Amino acid sequence: MQILVTGATGFVGRSVMERLERSGYDARPYHGRTTDSLALRAELEGIDTVIHLASSEGRGRKRLLQHVDIDGAERLLDRCRRAEVQRFIFVSRLGAVANSLHPLLGAKDTIERMVRKSGLDYTILRSATAYGPGDRHFEMLASLALWSWPFVWLPGGGKLWLQPIWVEDLARCIVQTLERPDLIGKTVAIAGEERLPYKEVIRQIMDVLGIRRISLPVPLILMRPTTRLLFSWWYWPPVSNFFVDRFFVPEAADFDSILRQFGYRPSRLQDNLNYLGRPGLRWRIFHRR
16 A cells, blocks of 8 residues: 655645654655645655545635635646556544634645545545644643743633544544445544533643643634734744634544544543653743744
8 A cells, every 4th residue: 555645744745744654654755835736736646545644724814715725625636647656535623514613623624525526435524622742732731831820821711621532543533434335425423422612622731731721711803803913924834713713613522432433542632642752842832833
């Protein structure tokens, strides 16, 4: 099996590549833009399976969502058909729905529909928020808690429910999908086994950091204008509108989604948060890529 992975150098992609290597798969990262037909044609030669992870989510720009995510996926799927790729695995997001008020979730739904109509043997994995070293969510929450002394912000009072998944568990599900022909043509929702309110997630993060803060509820209606005011001019904004959108859409999947679909129990949040205690976290808010 010859595997090509888009977004292989990203947060999830690094874990996927490491697990593929440990599992003995012949996999290589895609080098180039997914809108580049010539690059796609060259790198898809001899490829049996594509794992599509590439996204412009980190930039927080609607224009890039259309160009990189949607147009790139369309071009990639077209080239996969021409190259007679046998399997296509796309990692989407819980909450992806047509006509969503949130651009990222709407884009994920658009790509899902293109994948289903592509004629390829596909599997779509709808994932909850993944966390781990180098993530763009939990590390940002920890950085903001450090910088916002003596307060910690709780958008919407911290009532939003999260069902986060450890990045290694997500990578394990992706790799196991390669040997699961029963998942062809299916959309599978996966998440951790804990459904936690945001304020509990923040509490666990502060415990790891060894800090205490005064909880400051922030009305959701103020989140977007505040984000635009403070961060819209950054090339790689540490807090983007897509980051803020997460506070409006609760995550929900069956508690046993991974156990039932992949036969193992995912890690608990409190067992993996020690990575947030690495030196330099406070300053990584200014050096996001």
